[in-house]
Amino acid sequence: MIAFYSDMAKFWAGDPYSLIKSGIPSRVAAVEKTIQPYLFDATQKNSRNSRKLEYSYFMHSPHISAYSELADLAVGRLKQGSVLLLLPDVKDVSRMIAHLKKLSMACPVFRLDSSLTRSERYASYLQIANSEQVLVLGTRSALFAPINGLDSIIVGFEKSEQFYEQKHPYWNVRDSVFLRSNIESTNLYFTGYVPSAEMAYQIEQRRVKFVGQKHTLKTLAYPQAKGELLPDRIVSEIRKSLSQGTVLFLAPRKGYANALLCAKCKNIALCECGGRLLMSSMTADPICSLCSTEDKNWKCKWCSGTNRYAAARGIDRFHEEIGRAFPNLAIQLSNSPNILEEVSPKTKIVIATPGAIPVAMDGYSSIVILEGQRFLASGSSTYEEMVYESFFDSAARVKKNGNILVVLDSSHPLISSITRWNPSVLVKKILRENNDALLPPYASSALLRVPITDAVMLRNGILKSIKDGRLPISSKVYLTENESKNESRLLINVPRENREDLANFVLELSRKRAISKKSFISVALDPYVLLG
Secondary structure, rough: HHHHHHHHHHHOOOOHHHHHHHHOOOOHHHHHHOOOOOOOOOHHHHHHHHHOOOEEEEOOOOOHHHHHHHHHHHHHHHHOOOEEEEEHHHHHHHHHHHHHOOOOOOEEEEEEEEOOOHHHHHHHHHHHHHOOOEEEEHHHHHHOOOOOOOOEEEEEOOOHHEEEEEOOOEEEEEHHHHHHHHOOEEEEEEHHHHHHHHHHHHOOOOOOOEOOOOOEEEEOOOOOOOOOOOOHHHHHHHHHOOOOOOOOOOOOOOOEEEEEEOOOOOOEEEOOOOEEEEEEOOOOEEEEEEOOOOOOOOOOOOOOOOOOEEEEEHHHHHHHHHHHHHHOEEOOOEEOOEOEEOOOOOOOEEEEOOOOEEEOOOOEEEEOOHHHHHOOOOOOOHHHHHHHHHHHHHHHOEEEEEEEEOOOOOOHHHHHHHHOOOOHHHHHHHHHHHHHHHOOOOEEEEEEEEEHHHHHHHHHHHHHHHHOOOOOOOOEEEEEEEEHHOEEEEEEEHHHHHHHHHHHHHHHHHHHHHHHHOOOOOOEOOOOOOOO
């Protein structure tokens, strides 16, 4: 593990001690007395070093729980040795444990995440270190678990933002598991519905094998003619599905109206601070999205009109409109912070946002994706990846004879991709665009957060370093400012093959600024969102 911490610190341009805080839980002396030390046979480790490693990406199938597929994969790999299963958050770990309880496990299962108390976490850590063959389930920090005879690391739902550390040195799980695999000769398995751009690049380079089963889903597209929530032809299909079971509606955002317009002149309503005004209901007073100030007597600043128009509709507004379209039916909402785990048997309609879809025991008779173009209206390729993931995730919940109804133009490649259960066209589009713009995965990035007063001087220094050859001549530097936080953000992009040069450069930059007692800069290599 010492070699792993050292490689991680070098790769992420940090120091080992920051990583140790993430990996090793706080000591509880009383717990140590209850643990029996175990001596691991070193010859087993040597025999693993000579084997051929398997790196694979498993695409989840429709009509079956992704957790069931993960459980089957983990149990299958346990025959070869210990397994580490990493999941995005605590809820995912709990669901996974519930699935494993249905199976007959021949080896101990340990949990390692923030749901445990300090004593429980330390005890679990020591038990893992003193066991020969185990299955360890945890969130991102479980990557540092000292597992004996580790055969495989499984990263479930590899695209999740939860796999990115939010503190220095801002490491992520997907890239870090390759470092541990190189040291301990472990197999790597990634799962999800649509590969991330980085994973798609690894698949394209044939370093990772794509594994997915062929399926055909009945997917129908219904374009909006005049911005209506439910196009005319879709209503009859929904009624037919309601007679056969529960229907899921996927909404792009929560809230009621995420923007307020004047109904007369259509100007957007803004607060004195410049923030957008929101509405929690049609009769509620508008509230500022930034300072939360209520405008009790709102009127348009341009034409003095008082009639409101709710724009950027959210799940609460959809609830009203869907309730009117399909009256006298039980409806449940699921969105943050009130996320449902399961659907009530009497419920006929579920309206949810991405990431908050509850489990329907028999599956949904139909999946309706509302305002498909709203989902896709973003300039960020990372957000676009997550939208595709959420579409496939929701489509996977449908019954075998159910329909996927998408409010989107039929010519969009997303429709045929879901029908064939093959996201290759979507992913290749993202790769092509990112390659043209020198963005990840064809580039490596460093995001520097600095005080506004130092930003221009630091940017000029970086540009001089590029001119002097310390960074590749093809490197690009971008500067943005956030005056509300008194912070500027510098983004450095270099070709992928020069990542090590970039890591060494920003590490040396941080050290020199610390020695000269200049203002602190935060450095994140390959962040989840560029300039986000």
